[in-house]
Amino acid sequence: MPAHDTLDLVIRNADVVTASDRFQCDIGVRDGRIAVLGHDLPRGAREVDATGLLALPGGVDGHCHLDQPMPDGLRMADDFFTGTRAAVCGGTTTVIPFAAQEKGGSLQAAVDDYHRRAEGRAVADYGFHLIVADPTPKVLREELPALIRRGYTSFKVYMTYDDLKLSDREMLSVLEVAKENGALVMVHAENADCISWLTDKLIGEGRIAPRFHGLARPAAVEREATHRAITFAELVDVPILIVHVSGQEAIEQIRWAQGRGLRILAETCPQYLYLTADDMGLSGDHGYEGAKCVCSPPPRDFENQAAVWRALAGGVFSVFSSDHAPFNYDDPAGKQPGGERPSFDHIPNGVPGIETRLPLLFDGIARGKLTLHQFVALTSYRPARLYGLYPRKGTIAVGADADIVLWDPARKVRIANAELHHAVDYTPYEGIEVTGWPVHCFSRGEMLVEGGRYLEPLAGRGRFLAAGVPVMD
Numbered sequence: 001m002p003a004h005d006t007l008d009l010v011i012r013n014a015d016v017v018t019a020s021d022r023f024q025c026d027i028g029v030r031d032g033r034i035a036v037l038g039h040d041l042p043r044g045a046r047e048v049d050a051t052g053l054l055a056l057p058g059g060v061d062g063h064c065h066l067d068q069p070m071p072d073g074l075r076m077a078d079d080f081f082t083g084t085r086a087a088v089c090g091g092t093t094t095v096i097p098f099a100a101q102e103k104g105g106s107l108q109a110a111v112d113d114y115h116r117r118a119e120g121r122a123v124a125d126y127g128f129h130l131i132v133a134d135p136t137p138k139v140l141r142e143e144l145p146a147l148i149r150r151g152y153t154s155f156k157v158y159m160t161y162d163d164l165k166l167s168d169r170e171m172l173s174v175l176e177v178a179k180e181n182g183a184l185v186m187v188h189a190e191n192a193d194c195i196s197w198l199t200d201k202l203i204g205e206g207r208i209a210p211r212f213h214g215l216a217r218p219a220a221v222e223r224e225a226t227h228r229a230i231t232f233a234e235l236v237d238v239p240i241l242i243v244h245v246s247g248q249e250a251i252e253q254i255r256w257a258q259g260r261g262l263r264i265l266a267e268t269c270p271q272y273l274y275l276t277a278d279d280m281g282l283s284g285d286h287g288y289e290g291a292k293c294v295c296s297p298p299p300r301d302f303e304n305q306a307a308v309w310r311a312l313a314g315g316v317f318s319v320f321s322s323d324h325a326p327f328n329y330d331d332p333a334g335k336q337p338g339g340e341r342p343s344f345d346h347i348p349n350g351v352p353g354i355e356t357r358l359p360l361l362f363d364g365i366a367r368g369k370l371t372l373h374q375f376v377a378l379t380s381y382r383p384a385r386l387y388g389l390y391p392r393k394g395t396i397a398v399g400a401d402a403d404i405v406l407w408d409p410a411r412k413v414r415i416a417n418a419e420l421h422h423a424v425d426y427t428p429y430e431g432i433e434v435t436g437w438p439v440h441c442f443s444r445g446e447m448l449v450e451g452g453r454y455l456e457p458l459a460g461r462g463r464f465l466a467a468g469v470p471v472m473d
């Protein structure tokens with residue numbers, strides 16, 4: 001090879017696993033991309049021996065919240081720096097958080113503001129979803145189509161939360177724009193009126209502890225909204241993605257729709273595999289610690305966890321995301337707003353999980369819950385396709401970005417917040433032992449994590465990724 005063709009990096013003896021294939025080879029990287037997959041490659045400027053490790057494409061976290069503007073004095077603990085630092089330490093090299101429109105505000109303003117928050121801070125590459133909270137005629141006819149053309153091809157809509165929720169009619173209008181412009185709508189499916197009725201009842205009875213959050217949002221509330229969203233998608237004749245599916249009842253609706261040939265895609269998250277309602281507080285518990293696990297939809301029970309694992313293996317879900325929503329526990333801008341311990345309906349929703357997402361799912365491989373190929377498909381390949389980033393992201397192939405994570409499939413790690421790299425003061429997964437850990441992480445050929453140690457790359461090295469057309473297979 002002529003000198004100017006020297007490889008920047010050669011990863012030797014890699015056991016490469018993609019969504020569909022597994023093969024042994026050396027990986028040659030030049031200018032941030034995979035230049036060659038082969039044997040006995042010439043010496044690179046940097047050499048890494050991957051003997052005994054698995055080489056997987058970097059994870060794509062298609063649902064996380066970083067530095068999202070919050071109302072009422074609340075603040076997310078992670079910005080683009082700490083959030084993406086944690087991501088890469090957990091084997092995720094691409095994140096897609098949300099630029100959220102405020103009611104009465106413009107989408108473009110939200111996007112501009114969000115770019116300012118990411119620039120100079122992100123360590124990993126990033127795209128943006130939009131949150132459409134106020135679909136005025138101008139937003140629907142002008143802003144949204146223009147933004148889709150410029151690489152924001154997915155947007156989330158909410159069926160609950162007062163400051164975000166859309167009416168049924170507004171949902172239909174947004175879906176129509178997605179259909180006309182080839183975009184993907186992500187749906188938060190919970191019935192707002194049922195939640196507020198149940199909440200008022202519980203509060204009226206003095207049942208205010210964090211664990212009552214689960215009773216205000218039972219599975220039926222999610223099931224009904226899931227079915228309604230499916231109906232909207234059918235009427236408009238457009239695919240949708242139901243996000244953060246928590247258990248059996250919503251899964252049944254999705255399976256029913258998929259069985260009828262509707263293009264209903266689904267996402268689930270670690271909290272629905274590892275947490276239960278008891279983590280928000282046991283019956284009779286009036287403590288506040290359960291606030292750490294308050295998220296929506298809420299964690300259910302062990303049977304629902306088992307149903308989610310089965311549905312992951314059975315192909316119901318396309319993607320597995322963190323829904324990382326980083327609020328400190330001991331913080332007046334976090335889970336104890338204004339320094340108070342309020343009734344459950346005033347606890348900011350969400351759990352952190354951007355770093356633990358992949359190890360928690362990977363652990364299921366050793367336990368026979370899913371295959372390595374399914375793991376790669378759910379965490380990297382499918383989200384890359386869905387969010388218009390494939391084949392640059394989501395696989396190990398010549399021409400792809402050299403986002404490569406070397407996993408030690410046998411390494412046992414007990415999760416401890418003290419070892420994590422987010423800025424949140426707790427993890428809901430404290431003490432859980434997993435088998436398999438991402439030990440080395442490369443983004444565009446640059447080693448960011450070595451042997452589990454974060455190498456402190458330049459903040460701001462992460463690049464914005466304009467999304468292409470969603471591939472909804």
Ligand code: DUC
Pocket residue numbers: 065188294295296297323325349350351
């Ligand atoms: N629910 C959401 O819809 N988003 C962030 C976190 C959560 O619990």
Ligand code: ZN
Pocket residue numbers: 188243244296
């Ligand atoms: Zn949501």
Ligand code: ZN
Pocket residue numbers: 063064065323325
């Ligand atoms: Zn979310």
